[in-house]
Amino acid sequence: MAAFSPEQYDMDILGNGKTVRDFIDNKIKEHTLVDCKEPFHVANLGILLKKHLCWLNNLPRVKPFYAVKCNNTPAVIRMLSALGTGFDCSSQAEIQLALSLGVTPDEIIYAHTCKPEHYIKYAATHGVQMMTFDNQEELSKIAHCHANAKLVLRIAVDDSKSLRRLSSKFGANLATVGKLLERAGELGLEVIGVSFHVGCECTDSSAYRQAIADARHVFDIAKLLGFQMSLLDIGGGFPGSEDVQVKFEEISAAINLALDEFFPLDCGVQIIAEPGRYYMESLFTLAVNVIAKKVVMEEAAEHNSNENIPDRVMMYYINDGVFGSMSFLINDPVYRKLSPYLHRTVESSEQRYRSVIWGPTCDSMDKITDDCSLPELQVGDWLLFDNMGAYTVCLSTNFNGFGKAHIYSVVTPEAWQALIPSHTCSPLHD
Numbered sequence: 001m002a003a004f005s006p007e008q009y010d011m012d013i014l015g016n017g018k019t020v021r022d023f024i025d026n027k028i029k030e031h032t033l034v035d036c037k038e039p040f041h042v043a044n045l046g047i048l049l050k051k052h053l054c055w056l057n058n059l060p061r062v063k064p065f066y067a068v069k070c071n072n073t074p075a076v077i078r079m080l081s082a083l084g085t086g087f088d089c090s091s092q093a094e095i096q097l098a099l100s101l102g103v104t105p106d107e108i109i110y111a112h113t114c115k116p117e118h119y120i121k122y123a124a125t126h127g128v129q130m131m132t133f134d135n136q137e138e139l140s141k142i143a144h145c146h147a148n149a150k151l152v153l154r155i156a157v158d159d160s161k162s163l164r165r166l167s168s169k170f171g172a173n174l175a176t177v178g179k180l181l182e183r184a185g186e187l188g189l190e191v192i193g194v195s196f197h198v199g200c201e202c203t204d205s206s207a208y209r210q211a212i213a214d215a216r217h218v219f220d221i222a223k224l225l226g227f228q229m230s231l232l233d234i235g236g237g238f239p240g241s242e243d244v245q246v247k248f249e250e251i252s253a254a255i256n257l258a259l260d261e262f263f264p265l266d267c268g269v270q271i272i273a274e275p276g277r278y279y280m281e282s283l284f285t286l287a288v289n290v291i292a293k294k295v296v297m298e299e300a301a302e303h304n305s306n307e308n309i310p311d312r313v314m315m316y317y318i319n320d321g322v323f324g325s326m327s328f329l330i331n332d333p334v335y336r337k338l339s340p341y342l343h344r345t346v347e348s349s350e351q352r353y354r355s356v357i358w359g360p361t362c363d364s365m366d367k368i369t370d371d372c373s374l375p376e377l378q379v380g381d382w383l384l385f386d387n388m389g390a391y392t393v394c395l396s397t398n399f400n401g402f403g404k405a406h407i408y409s410v411v412t413p414e415a416w417q418a419l420i421p422s423h424t425c426s427p428l429h430d
Contacts, residue, residue, distance in 0.1 A: 011045065011075050011409040013416055020044045023410050024287060028343060028382050037289040037380070039320040039405040041388065045079050046415030047283050052083045055278070058252035061259060062271045065109050067236050068094045070276025070390050071283075075409040077101050080279070088236070088274040092119040095128055105129070109233065111195070111274060113138060113154050113170050120145040130231075132195055134172040136183050143187040151191045152233055153180060155218055157211040159199030171196065177218050181225050193231025193269075194218045200237045200277070205246055205254035208234065212255070216262040219269075232263060236274035240281025240390055248278065276390065283389035286325055286405060287343070290381045291360060292317040314355045316377055321359015321366040323399035325392045326385075330365060338369055343382035350375040357383075361400040 014023060024042050031037055055064055065086035068077065072094065077087070078101050086107040089095045098108055105127035110119075113134040123131065124146035131146070133139055134154045142149050156171030172180055184191050194215045198207045215232055222229050234255065239248050263269050294315040322329045326338070340357065355374040359366035377383075396404045 011411065014410055014412050020285070020410060023408070024285065024343075024384070027408065028287060037291075037319070037382075038403065039286065039288045039318075039325065041284045041286050041325070041393065041405050041407045043073060043075065043284050043389065043407060043409045045075060045283075045409055045411040048076070048079050048083065048279060049415050049418060051279050051282075052080075052085070054248075055275070058249055059255060059273070061265070062234065062255070062273050064275050064279075065107075065111075065233075065272050066279060067111075067274045067276030068098060069394060071280045071392070072097060072394055073407055073409070074101055075407075076280070076283070077103070081107070086272065088276075089128075092116075092122045095123060095126065099126060109152070109272070109274075111152075111233070115141070117141050117145050120149075124149070130192070132233075134170060134180075136180060139180070139184055139187055139189060143189055147188065149189065151184065151189055152193045152195045152231060153177060153191055153218065154195045154197075155214060157196045157198055157214055158207055159197070161199075161204035161207050167197070167199070174214060174217065178221055178225070181222055181227060185225060185227070191222065191227050191229065193229045193233060194222075195233035195235060197235030197274075198237055201239055201244060201246075205251045208251060208255050209258040212258040212262050230269055232269050232271050234271065234273045236276055236278075238273070238275045238278035240277040240279070241387060280389035282387050284387075284392065284407075286320065286385040286388040286392075288318040288320045288340075288383050288385070288405075290316050290377050290379055290383065291319050293377065293379055312353055314353045314374070314376060315358065316355060317358045317360060318368070318383060319360050319402070320405055321361060321368060323359065323361050323363065323366060324396045324402060325388060325405050326359070326368060327395040327397070328391045329368070331391070331395055338385055340369070340372065340374070340383040340385050342374065342377065343384055346375050360402050363399075 012023070020042060027040060063086060065088045066080050067088045069090050077098060081101065081103050086109065087098045087103055088111045089098055089108050090112045095108060095110065099105070108128045108130065110123050110128055110131035113132050120142060129148065129150045130152060131149050132152045132154045133142065142151065154171050155177065156167040156173055159167045181191060196211045196215060198211050212234065219229050238251065259271060263271065296313040296315055320326065352373045352375055355372045356370045357368040357372060359368060393407065398404065
């Protein structure tokens with residue numbers, strides 16, 4: 001693990017037995033005192049340690065290269081770097097960010113098969129050698145811009161059982177890999193391995209076995225052509241929560257069996273992966289403020305046993321939405337149903353109402369949920385949303401002039417000491 005200290009982070013170490021919820025409570029009080037009720041995230045970095053240990057336990061042969069695109073918060077990258085992960089970067093900006101935070105070039109794979117030439121030159125200048133390709137034109141660009149690159153051939157695999165499929169856009173068909181490898185040899189380029197991606201949130205763990213078998217086939221073709229491959233990248237798409245059809249542990253078991261069959265321990269091949277959502281999904285909690293409300297009376301028999309009694313539907317407007325931290329609601333089909341909950345204590349006797357929650361912009365697409373059961377809220381109340389770490393802050397915009405939610409990063413003393421056993425922990429926040 002790399003040496004680092006909390007001073008390197010925009011981060012608080014919780015003290016005096018305080019919890020993440022205590023931290024959120026205090027931040028809401030601070031915001032209220034200064035009449036600033038802007039939305040904010042709290043990132044519990046201790047979860048990263050737990051997720052990483054779980055990864056090592058379930059996939060001991062697979063080194064994670066965290067997908068920076070999932071969440072590029074600097075404290076997250078520093079923490080993962082300290083844990084010993086590598087990094088999957090998809091652009092010059094992501095490479096630049098990782099390097100600026102202390103990641104070494106050999107811990108980066110430039111995992112994009114269609115790169116601008118000046119991005120390739122940037123990678124070459126800054127010592128980033130591993131990069132993917134899936135077509136002959138890309139090989140020509142790399143030969144021109146980064147002849148010493150260590151190339152990874154991305155193949156298209158069966159991703160029909162995944163909620164978001166990627167092979168229609170990226171990956172070489174198995175029938176073409178021979179010609180691609182021959183062309184790489186003609187250009188004098190070094191191809192060190194194979195990568196694939198079975199898609200986001202695969203619903204059938206057997207897809208990994210087939211993909212690994214396909215990769216083995218490509219390794220065999222490469223050997224016949226004189227390439228000595230030493231890397232297998234099994235991609236990303238690993239679930240970040242338990243609320244999924246196929247659990248991480250089941251996927252891991254399928255991967256381990258396939259690796260033992262096609263890439264046994266003594267084969268000399270390094271196995272890596274590109275998890276993003278796995279690490280990030282449960283890391284962030286979002287706090288938002290109710291900025292407006294509207295009461296709508298509806299004659300809705302389906303919501304009331306007495307058709308003559310109008311239903312009261314509550315409409316609330318909050319200061320973050322689908323053009324901000326919740327853009328995954330329209331951009332990413334792989335999401336959980338949002339379940340906001342009130343920050344203040346709710347009495348069991350409080351009447352609950354069907355509630356519609358809107359974001360702050362003037363766009364009618366900016367709807368968070370239209371069927372949520374909540375007690376009556378007041379303007380100024382705070383709502384909390386859990387599991388807001390994956391593809392949230394990275395997709396946030398300033399549409400309509402609404403600012404992005406601030407990020408506070410925290411870690412418990414126990415997690416910090418487990419991460420850095422030799423570090424004497426002094427809380428920065430109590």
